């Protein structure tokens with residue numbers, strides 16, 4: 001008996017430092033709806049036709065959500081506000097495959113690949129990295145640390161149902177699009193009071209401001225345009241005062257040897273090197289989620305092991321600062337949109 005208790009104690013004391021170094025979960029990065037939170041008023045009515053600035057097209061809100069006008073989901077086709085501004089989308093990207101329950105990639109990640117804070121910006125990712133992630137998801141090597149993050153689990157199901165050919169088609173389509181940041185970082189103490197809806201933080205109009213505290217609130221720059229999935233209307237990330245400068249120090253120097261400078265692998269300007277993805281100008285909520293997921297062991301692909309020395313000592317505060325800084329780093333010009 002005594003021996004077992006001793007062994008257990010030893011186990012606990014060995015495990016302690018690792019647990020102590022781990023960050024607590026950045027709930028703000030996952031935006032799982034809180035039960036009983038106030039409902040947001042509808043912005044657009046079903047059945048009416050709407051437009052967005054710069055597009056001649058008109059869609060109903062249901063169509064924008066990939067639904068038929070009776071609100072049912074049969075063949076899910078992503079509404080494309082600017083079909084002239086990109087190459088023809090491969091079938092899997094534009095339509096998905098209803099038979100295999102694959103939702104059109106462009107519905108969540110948008111035809112221009114900018115994505116939203118609750119999914120991922122995927123434009124300009126090197127095809128090798130892109131396909132590597134899909135294969136990791138298919139093989140159970142990448143998942144979300146949050147069991148209630150439904151869209152991340154859906155993403156894995158799509159990867160499992162896709163053929164290699166479809167992975168390649170989607171990867172080549174998105175790799176050919178330039179990555180352009182569409183998040184503006186603002187340092188502040190207070191933010192408009194907001195609730196989690198559709199995986200995003202949306203302001204509750206007329207309810208004033210609240211303390212930002214230790215989190216990042218990323219919210220649409222124009223809620224009505226984002227409600228119509230306007231792929232040109234971006235986001236504002238409210239971050240704590242001083243977060244960008246502190247993040248810069250961690251990212252560029254590895255601050256006190258607690259981590260490795262990100263540029264060593266992600267490139268001098270953080271715009272990516274070879275199959276290592278760019279981390280400049282990306283959604284801070286996406287970034288923070290991945291860092292926390294990695295720390296919780298939710299990424300175990302061959303390449304992901306390179307990140308181990310980086311995230312091992314990242315605390316919750318570090319994650320906020322790192323995400324605030326990387327989101328504010330300019331994206332290098334990558335050629336013309338197509």
Ligand code: HEC
Pocket residue numbers: 092093102103104105106107108109118119120121122125130131133134143144151152154155158162170171277286289
């Ligand atoms: C229902 C919404 C949804 C659809 C549809 C969708 N995805 Fe995703 N995708 C996600 C989410 C959510 C994530 C990020 C998961 C996370 O944050 O844990 C993601 C992440 C990714 C990533 C990883 C990006 C990175 O930087 O590592 C790739 C690649 C990707 N998706 C490709 C696709 C492709 C290809 C399709 C079409 C077959 C597709 N997605 C359809 C929601 C979606």
Ligand code: HEC
Pocket residue numbers: 129132250251259260261262263264265266275276277279287290291299301302303304305306307310322326
């Ligand atoms: C030793 C090399 C190395 C260093 C240093 C490094 N990374 Fe990475 N990082 C990688 C690799 C490799 C991947 C891709 C993993 C994969 O392919 O599965 C990656 C992926 C990521 C991702 C996921 C990107 C996506 O599209 O989903 C994030 C976020 C990230 N790194 C953030 C950082 C930050 C922040 C730092 C600095 C604090 C950093 N990394 C330092 C090697 C590194």
